[in-house]
Amino acid sequence: MLGALSHIRICDLSGQLAGAGATRFLAAFGAQVIRVEDPVRKGAWDIVRGSGPYKGEPGLETSGGFNNHNVEKLGITINLREERGKELLRELVAVSDAVTENFASGVLARMGFPYDELARIKPDIVYVSNSGFGNDGPYSSFKTWGPIVQAVCGLTFESGLPDLPPAGWGYSYMDHMGAYSMAVALLAGLVHHSRTGEGQWIDMACVEAGTTFTGPDLLDYTVNDRPLRRPGMPDSNHSHSPLMAPHAIYAAAGDDNWIAIACRDDADWARLVDVIGERWAEERRGDSLARRVAAQADLDARIGAWTSGHDRFELAARLRAAGVPANAVQQPGERIEHDPATTDFGLWPVTTHQVIGEMPADGVPVHLSETDWEIRNGAPCLGQHTRQVLTEVLGKDDAEIDALYAEGVL
Amino acid sequence: MGTTGPLHGIKVIELASERAQFAGKQFADMGADVIVVEPPGGHHTRTYGPFADDVESPEHSLWWWLYNTSKRGVVLDLDTPEGVAAFAKLAAGADVVLEGEDPGRLDALGIDHTQLRADHPELIWVSVTPYGRTTSRANEPATDLTILAGGGPAWSCGYDDHALPPVRGGGNQAAHMAGMFAVMSILTAFLAKDVTGRGQHIDVNMTACANVSTEAGSYMWHTDKITVQRQTGRHATPVLTMPSQVRCKDGRYVNTGFPPRSVKEFEALIGWLDTLGLTDDCPDAPLLQLGVERGGVSMTELSTDELASAIFGAGREAMVFIAQHIDAMEYFETGQRAGIPCGIVASPEEAFEMPHFVARGFQVEVEHDVIGRSVRYPGAPAKMPASPWGISRRAPKIGEHDAEVLG
Numbered sequence: 030m031l032g033a034l035s036h037i038r039i040c041d042l043s044g045q046l047a048g049a050g051a052t053r054f055l056a057a058f059g060a061q062v063i064r065v066e067d068p069v070r071k072g073a074w075d076i077v078r079g080s081g082p083y084k085g086e087p088g089l090e091t092s093g094g095f096n097n098h099n100v101e102k103l104g105i106t107i108n109l110r111e112e113r114g115k116e117l118l119r120e121l122v123a124v125s126d127a128v129t130e131n132f133a134s135g136v137l138a139r140m141g142f143p144y145d146e147l148a149r150i151k152p153d154i155v156y157v158s159n160s161g162f163g164n165d166g167p168y169s170s171f172k173t174w175g176p177i178v179q180a181v182c183g184l185t186f187e188s189g190l191p192d193l194p195p196a197g198w199g200y201s202y203m204d205h206m207g208a209y210s211m212a213v214a215l216l217a218g219l220v221h222h223s224r225t226g227e228g229q230w231i232d233m234a235c236v237e238a239g240t241t242f243t244g245p246d247l248l249d250y251t252v253n254d255r256p257l258r259r260p261g262m263p264d265s266n267h268s269h270s271p272l273m274a275p276h277a278i279y280a281a282a283g284d285d286n287w288i289a290i291a292c293r294d295d296a297d298w299a300r301l302v303d304v305i306g307e308r309w310a311e312e313r314r315g316d317s318l319a320r321r322v323a324a325q326a327d328l329d330a331r332i333g334a335w336t337s338g339h340d341r342f343e344l345a346a347r348l349r350a351a352g353v354p355a356n357a358v359q360q361p362g363e364r365i366e367h368d369p370a371t372t373d374f375g376l377w378p379v380t381t382h383q384v385i386g387e388m389p390a391d392g393v394p395v396h397l398s399e400t401d402w403e404i405r406n407g408a409p410c411l412g413q414h415t416r417q418v419l420t421e422v423l424g425k426d427d428a429e430i431d432a433l434y435a436e437g438v439l
Numbered sequence: 440m441g442t443t444g445p446l447h448g449i450k451v452i453e454l455a456s457e458r459a460q461f462a463g464k465q466f467a468d469m470g471a472d473v474i475v476v477e478p479p480g481g482h483h484t485r486t487y488g489p490f491a492d493d494v495e496s497p498e499h500s501l502w503w504w505l506y507n508t509s510k511r512g513v514v515l516d517l518d519t520p521e522g523v524a525a526f527a528k529l530a531a532g533a534d535v536v537l538e539g540e541d542p543g544r545l546d547a548l549g550i551d552h553t554q555l556r557a558d559h560p561e562l563i564w565v566s567v568t569p570y571g572r573t574t575s576r577a578n579e580p581a582t583d584l585t586i587l588a589g590g591g592p593a594w595s596c597g598y599d600d601h602a603l604p605p606v607r608g609g610g611n612q613a614a615h616m617a618g619m620f621a622v623m624s625i626l627t628a629f630l631a632k633d634v635t636g637r638g639q640h641i642d643v644n645m646t647a648c649a650n651v652s653t654e655a656g657s658y659m660w661h662t663d664k665i666t667v668q669r670q671t672g673r674h675a676t677p678v679l680t681m682p683s684q685v686r687c688k689d690g691r692y693v694n695t696g697f698p699p700r701s702v703k704e705f706e707a708l709i710g711w712l713d714t715l716g717l718t719d720d721c722p723d724a725p726l727l728q729l730g731v732e733r734g735g736v737s738m739t740e741l742s743t744d745e746l747a748s749a750i751f752g753a754g755r756e757a758m759v760f761i762a763q764h765i766d767a768m769e770y771f772e773t774g775q776r777a778g779i780p781c782g783i784v785a786s787p788e789e790a791f792e793m794p795h796f797v798a799r800g801f802q803v804e805v806e807h808d809v810i811g812r813s814v815r816y817p818g819a820p821a822k823m824p825a826s827p828w829g830i831s832r833r834a835p836k837i838g839e840h841d842a843e844v845l846g
Contacts, residue, residue, distance in 0.1 A: 031634070033627050033628065036630075036633070037630065058631075082665055083662070084663065094654075097657070163822070166796070166798045168795040169795075171775040172780040175654075176683070177782035180783065180784045180785070181782040183789070187610045188609045188610075190606065195784050196597050196598055197596070197672040198596055199596045199674055200595050200654035200667075202608065202652070206652070209616075209620070209623060210821060213623055213626065213820070213821075216627060216630065217446065217469055217626060217826075218445065218826075220445055221446075221825065223629075223633050224448075230824065231821050234821075237818070238820040240787065240801070240817050241817045243610045243787040245505050246610065246788075247505075247817060248504060249489040250787070250791070251791070252489075252501060253492065255489070257788060265608065266584070266606060266607050268582075270488050270611075271488070271502070272488060280604070285601050289585050289587075289588030289589075289593065290585075291584045293582060354581050356585040357589065358589075359590075359591065361591065361594070361666055362660055365650070365661075369574050369575040370590075371650050373576075374574050388661060393651070394617075394620055394644050394651050395621075395643045397631075398640040399637060399638075400635065400639065
């Protein structure tokens with residue numbers, strides 16, 4: 030099958046999730062993503078390579094996370110400390126459409142590859158750098174991980190229950206969203222290039238991208254001078270914008286089992302009252318949204334008392350059948366193996382990895398009718414495709430490649 | 440319509456919807472000509488607050504303002520044959536149609552994407568729905584909360600105390616994730632069109648978007664069927680970890696990042712204590728020095744080497760000690776300058792006002808005649824100097840561009 034992006038080649042120096050998650054999307058659509066890693070430190074700049082959980086024995090090639098973030102990529106090693114290694118990277122840049130990286134700001138330039146040099150090698154190159162705070166400004170030297178990005182940009186603060194510390198995000202949400210922002214920037218840069226022939230350096234600051242995801246709360250401040258840091262906020266299991274009530278996550282039968290229920294309007298509330306079928310609810314059937322919001326704490330307590338006697342899946346199905354938005358808070362195994370919203374969609378492809386063997390991975394949550402994604406190959410082992418890429422892409426012969434290995438360049 | 444963005448000249452018809460409007464905004468701010476089609480009286484999201492100057496009118500919804508920058512707006516009544524015909528005509532002249540209707544609704548109205556695409560083979564048609572258009576759950580009701588609960592994020596977010604419920608991450612993230620995947624997919628379809636000459640249909644599944652955006656929540660399961668457990672302000676993990684979100688002297692929180700392991704990191708922490716004049720008061724300072732002398736600590740020796748474990752623990756304690764003595768903003772700035780990756784837990788408005796982002800031009804002024812003043816918006820998610828991002832106009836009023844678009 031001809032992939033949507035089979036005509037695109039990326040020289041990919043990125044890693045972790047914030048970078049690898051961006052080029053992963055393009056690779057799934059057939060772009061030739063050539064991941065360049067350091068043979069001396071065995072790719073250790075990317076802390077996910079070699080980190081648990083492991084599929085099999087702990088090691089550089091058995092990280093489940095690394096496999097997940099790097100499906101369908103080619104992996105090569107080049108020692109960029111060596112002049113001959115730099116020359117090889119120049120050769121690769123010269124035949125690539127884009128260069129991607131998420132080092133700290135300025136690192137690639139110090140390695141000898143500032144944008145001016147990339148553009149000298151390939152005048153129309155699309156270069157995307159993704160750092161925490163971007164290439165200029167007083168914080169440009171500051172370093173980040175996903176949890177720091179989401180803390181500084183406002184997203185951690187927005188997530189929590191009233192009068193408690195921020196709950197934040199229990200994972201690097203901004204590594205995902207930063208990766209998506211990087212992918213949008215890269216793809217938009219490629220579209221601009223295809224229409225004008227022009228390349229450019231796209232400078233992405235992951236914290237800025239994060240602030241664009243904080244939603245209407247920010248305008249409440251810039252327009253109404255109403256900060257989100259105020260008593261009773263954040264309160265993110267309730268819905269202030271749009272205003273809804275009842276709207277929360279309630280305890281269900283069993284240990285640490287929960288169900289989310291949202292009433293979008295008066296009609297949803299009436300449907301919920303029907304399902305609850307208890308006198309206290311019936312008496313409040315006609316309550317307006319304003320009254321339900323005013324009585325929200327009491328409503329939550331009564332609804333929670335009711336839900337705690339029910340199986341979360343059975344109750345959620347009954348509520349949805351009645352027209353009320355509801356879902357069990359699903360654990361990983363439940364949503365991955367038993368939810369038709371993912372399994373019917375073909376969301377979990379099985380990859381084949383040279384060392385790990387077969388292992389499922391995250392798919393892409395969209396389908397394109399003519400040129401859909403395909404994920405079959407797992408992440409590359411360190412240097413797995415070095416010889417192949419040097420032969421097929423850079424036109425080296427076996428003797429040259431053997432010599433480069435012998436000289437410690439690969 | 441922008442004149443400089445990377446998507447300048449691309450024509451998008453967006454049927455107003457909560458699910459698709461963020462994707463439309465991104466296209467519009469990147470220069471595409473996006474026309475948002477609303478029903479008579481305005482789209483439902485105009486009733487979403489907060490409202491400018493707290494005036495509850497459809498022209499004051501800050502939700503509408505935020506998600507509809509740079510677009511033009513028209514009103515069509517799709518419950519009439521004239522409205523359907525006008526929509527079909529707009530769609531036929533577009534590069535992209537973007538909609539977030541419940542599956543089946545447009546077919547019932549006689550707006551059939553397969554027919555329009557057959558007549559206009561280059562058209563890209565994007566449908567954003569809670570469960571995807573073809574799954575057995577396609578027609579079930581959903582909101583942001585229920586998608587994040589069923590799709591994985593909520594299970595990983597909350598507090599150490601599991602008597603408290605899991606937490607929905609704030610800020611309308613189900614639509615944001617889907618919006619990102621919609622834009623990535625449309626741009627991919629554009630690049631494919633360079634080769635194939637044909638458009639296509641794109642089916643964006645919001646629940647699936649959440650499912651693949653949970654990091655270790657998913658890949659720990661893929662790897663070894665491991666289930667992560669939520670913790671306060673840090674990663675959900677199979678085995679509970681030490682806190683990394685610490686309260687500072689002013690009551691605000693910081694994320695301390697990871698405690699030092701390498702010599703360089705121990706030296707950075709020692710240097711930071713010195714800069715703050717806190718070395719003599721910090722009971723853990725001598726152990727940090729030992730960390731330097733013994734060449735750092737490795738994670739693998741923590742369970743077997745008591746001294747390594749004590750030194751590693753001292754790093755974390757020293758960070759907590761510093762937090763107790765200074766304010767959160769000072770912690771963030773002085774820690775970073777000492778070489779320690781850390782961050783203040785800022786509210787969105789505090790992030791927005793940081794001089795760093797102001798210096799980078801992240802604050803963008805947009806004139807709003809309805810309230811007679813300009814409003815600051817968050818700016819470009821990425822700087823593209825050859826094809827700059829920009830907000831070309833405020834969100835449209837109801838039917839503001841009927842005459843120029845519909846004639």
